[in-house]
Amino acid sequence: MNQLKKLLIIGFVWPEPKSSAAGGRMMQLISIFKEKGFEITFASAAQDSDFMIDLAEFGVEKKSIELNSSSFDDFIAGLNPDVVLFDRFMIEEQFGWRVIENCPKAIRILDTEDLHCLRTARQKAFKENRNFELPDLLSEEVAKREIASILRCDVSLMISEFEMDILKNVFKINEDLLFYLPFLVDKMNEEELQKLPSFEERKNFVFIGNFLHEPNWNTVQYLKEAIWPFIKKDFPEAVLEVYGAYPSQKVLQLHQPKNGFFIMGRAGDANEIVKKSRIVLAPIRFGAGLKGKLLEAMQCGTPSATTTIGSESMHANLPWNGFIEDNPEEFSKKAIALYQDENLWKQAQKKGITIINECYQKSKYSAQLISLVNSLLINSERHRLHNFMGNLLQHHAFKSTMYMSKWIEAKNKN
CATH class of the missing domain: 3.40.50.2000 (Glycogen Phosphorylase B;)
Incomplete structure (x- = not known):
């Protein structure tokens, strides 16, 4: 033996x-x-x-x-x-x-x-x-x-x-x-997609990231200062929930409920939170490796909006499950369109399943x-x-x- x-x-x-x-x-x-x-x-x-x-x-x-x-x-x-x-x-x-x-x-x-x-x-x-x-x-x-x-x-x-x-x-x-x-990750099929919360059952934008990781803190800062003002101007009812382990005082100070910008702290179950959210926002400006939060979004059937750095090496030559944009104003316009257009949202969701099955088996x-x-x-x-x-x-x-x-x-x- x-x-x-x-x-x-x-x-x-x-x-x-x-x-x-x-x-x-x-x-x-x-x-x-x-x-x-x-x-x-x-x-x-x-x-x-x-x-x-x-x-x-x-x-x-x-x-x-x-x-x-x-x-x-x-x-x-x-x-x-x-x-x-x-x-x-x-x-x-x-x-x-x-x-x-x-x-x-x-x-x-x-x-x-x-x-x-x-x-x-x-x-x-x-x-x-x-x-x-x-x-x-x-x-x-x-x-x-x-x-x-x-x-x-x-x-x-x-x-x-x-x-x-x-x-x-x-x-x-x-x-x-x-x-x-x-x-x-394991393969996903259309049947599993049907079991996830629907477009109508989901609400809000979400970001999740460990704040001991500098690129995550920078992303939230960028969202607050450069992107959220554009989104709120064209979509006043918009809400962004920011989750993450180990938030510092400078992260907590960005909490602004009147402006729809919520710092929520550590996520009890990140998977459940992302499943109930309509869009993951991740305008990452520097970093390396693959972004676990973006793969998790695909697994949860949640389209995502990210940057060139965020999507790097993550999807081979396949279309992204949402969009990739480095300009903050364009990023904001596309985020609103993805949030509000059910057909666009469903197409993006399916692209995420294709990426999972082709790239992460x-x-x-x-x-x-x-x-x-x-x-x-x-x-x-x-x-x-x-x-x-x-x-x-x-x-x-x-x-x-x-x-x-x-x-x-x-x-x-x-």
Whole structure:
């Protein structure tokens, strides 16, 4: 009888699928490996939160670990996982060398979430009031760390094809080190669409986003200052409800019921809220990766209004389930038309179902991921031999990171 393969996930935070798309993404990964019979341990140095998921309910062992501590060495040597998945490059930086030292044969997978250097460079360009250009990435400090982490791992999971192209064409990363894995959902059909609330049963515009994520705060600010005045001028009865985990005081201060602009706080059940709303507004101006809120809108049969950045890599060449517009006045006009025109709304709704079924099929991508992992488990030596730059970086980073970590550990003991 074959022994169960062991997967260790080292998390940046404990998963909160109801608070962020990143939490939802992590639970999708857990479900894929669980369905294929992996024994999963989820470890993190993060503090527990009131909203983290109960991993035990999913048959996942939870383990609290410490940063810069040799106690992790004893833990991972005892566990001896076949596969280690790092949740974002910062986690690989912190624990990667310890994994290599104690479990050199373990396959190392990096889940990038999104390309952090792209998000950072776009945000910087936005704040400096200039256009972002791809060569900007080459001078971005975080890019050096992120690319080094990608090279040190056996494979990196990429959520966006646009970002895969950046890695291959701008940073010259070998495509053998990259694997495209978008959000994964089940197929939808017309019958399921009929069970969702109808056009008449829905009301209001809605925005949902975790406010620890800077692009979400910026989007709400933009809605309030640049878009909502246009919408209210032509559609005085309009109401926008803004939901999101961890709203700061500056977010709460935008609450203006007299103007139809409501800051609602954390969503109890985001899915139910989006199903009852008529349109999702998401005029995102900078960021990276795929936007979980826009895929969720499609699943809820709710058309959405977004920007070029918001829709990036989300719909292949298929028509959007609503519209894509970067000009605030045009955005407002189209949002009102989509809200008021039932035929336009129903057409947009169906386009969302097509996008889901063409671009996000769980069965397709989960099978490919497990096939890749099994191949790496068999051929890891050959795979690593051809990743010379990764070996080079591993050699030097191993030493520098190891000595820095040991110095911090010694300092903490004194």
